Amino acid sequence: MNGARKLAKNTVILFIAQFLGYILGFFYIIYCARYLGAENFGILSFAIAFTGIFGVFMDLGLSTFTTREVSKDKKLAGKFLGNTILIRSTLSSFIFLIIVIFVNIFQYPPVVKNIIYIITLSTVFAVAADIFNSIFQSYEKMEFRAIGQILNNFFLLLGALIAIIFKLNITGFAFAYLIANLLFFIYSAIACIRKFVLPKIEIDFYFWKWALLESIPISIAILFSIIIFRIDTVILALIKGNIAVGYYNASYKLIEALMVVPIVFSTAIYPVFSKLYVYSNDSLSFSYHKSFKYLVILGLPIAAGSVALSDQIILLIYGTEFIESSNALKILIWAIPIIYLTYIFRILLISINEQKLLLIILSICIIFNITTNIMLIPYFSYLGSSFATVLTEFLSLILSIYFISKNICKIEIKKIVIKPLIASFFVFIVANHFKNSLLVAILLSTLIYFGILFAMNTFSESDLIIFKKIFNRE
Structure with missing residues (x-):
């Protein structure tokens, strides 16, 4: 295969x-x-x-x-x-x-x-x-x-x-x-x-020493990532109590569910990146660029559509008791297209043994995350935590792009992002117009989104070749 x-x-x-x-x-x-x-x-x-x-x-x-x-x-x-x-x-x-x-x-x-x-x-x-x-x-x-x-x-x-x-x-x-x-x-x-x-x-204590010395930078990176994801809940509980945590996590659990895409993709691509780093840098760069493109295409419309449909989503899932969570969802959802990209950046850095570079990025982000949570939560409660999460992920994205472009390979961000961004604007318009019918809004906005992408020639010849290889059974 x-x-x-x-x-x-x-x-x-x-x-x-x-x-x-x-x-x-x-x-x-x-x-x-x-x-x-x-x-x-x-x-x-x-x-x-x-x-x-x-x-x-x-x-x-x-x-x-x-x-x-x-x-x-x-x-x-x-x-x-x-x-x-x-x-x-x-x-x-x-x-x-x-x-x-x-x-x-x-x-x-x-x-x-x-x-x-x-x-x-x-x-x-x-x-x-x-x-x-x-x-x-x-x-x-x-x-x-x-x-x-x-x-x-x-x-x-x-x-x-x-x-x-x-x-x-x-x-x-x-x-x-x-x-x-x-x-x-x-x-x-x-x-x-x-x-x-x-x-x-x-x-084998020699093995233990070697394995722990090699894995500890990875573990610190994972720890920092988890702290970034979880510390807001801990701080929110300490400052505002369990009810605020309940409202916040009702929306946050939906964000975690939507993270299935980068989790799945990064899990599958991780061993591939690791092997390509040893055998073919050109193939590694190509895979990285395509991964970036496809995750941008998937992430942006989810955020745009969810902003339009947030009230309906919360009412459908949790009922009227959690309606206040819809405002948190409108903010938190913008972390999704950013997280889709930061996941692939982190996997790339670990694959090429650049855990130290990843640690620098995450160290900056964790300090920023804790600081912004402490500053915003007393005034805005769970909405402050929502803003802190999105701002932290955005900072992580900027730093990742900077370090990877400087030390590994550059990527044409504007060229990749502009077309999905335009198409996502129409997703918001359509979803907002049909928001009283959730299923119709989702199906119609999805069709329009990909229709606009194809109309703007978003997918190149190399993309089509990849798709043919994937589905060719011969």
């Missing part, structure tokens, strides 16, 4: 899995938010954000590092798998203890403490599952990872429905996360051992 078709296969598989997973997750969020209400939904969201920040230290970038190295040499799979199991078991135990100490020092209410403990344990299993998912990714066999993601979200939704049927409290929803991630871990371990490689269980 040629490179274009393999990438397309993996991208489609992951997209279908993420799409199905997000549909399941979508219903989970609906049931969870409607049943728990803004305050309890805010507590659960806070616990997930809080443990997500600490969860990075359970992995320390070893999953990403394993994917990169095993992609280059499959013979290392068993050694990486066995050693990283031991490393992460040690790290997870230590971080769990740190979290227990932390939440007791800050004297959170008992219900919040219990939820944090349960979500932390579920994070331990999720991180453990990533050990095996990194092997699936390095072999470019994304179907195994995809099945695991679907199962994870299915059991999460099932747990929520059981909690509602038996009228359980917020603790029942937290246990849904724990059980879903435990089953996800069990599936991933069995699939990896049966289909790919047995872990070579050993204590």
